[in-house]
Amino acid sequence: MVSVVFKLAAIKARDAAEEFFKLNNRDMAIRSLTVTxxxxxxxxxxxxxxxxxxxxxxxxxxxxxxxxxxxxxVDSSMIKK
Structure with a gap:
């Protein structure tokens, strides 16, 4: 059974992973998910x-x-189209 403190810490780590992902820092996002x-x-x-x-x-x-x-x-703008 997971304690309430660990559940809250997991949610915070998951939220941090999302923020890292939005900043295109996938390495830190994956590390945060590992902590989660x-x-x-x-x-x-x-x-x-x-x-x-x-x-x-x-x-x-x-x-x-x-x-x-x-x-x-082929440049980035063409790929986006």
Missing amino acids: KEFNPELPNINDYFTAYKVHEVAAKNRYEILSLSDTG
């Missing part, structure tokens, strides 16, 4: 957060490949 899971592994949807952040991390590194574009002559 240590405090309360039963927190609803915590594994979904990990999955979403990791997908974004891979997409940021391989956007050309994911969109089947060659990296020559």
Whole structure:
């Protein structure tokens, strides 16, 4: 059973992860999620957060490949369109 203090700490760590994610700091977001899971592994949807952040991390590194574009002559504005 998880104590109330750990449940609150887990929620704060999850919220911090969201803020890091919004700042495009995926490494810190994932670290915060790891802390969240240590405090309360039963927190609803915590594994979904990990999955979403990791997908974004891979997409940021391989956007050309994911969109089947060659990296020559394609800039960020074109990808956004």
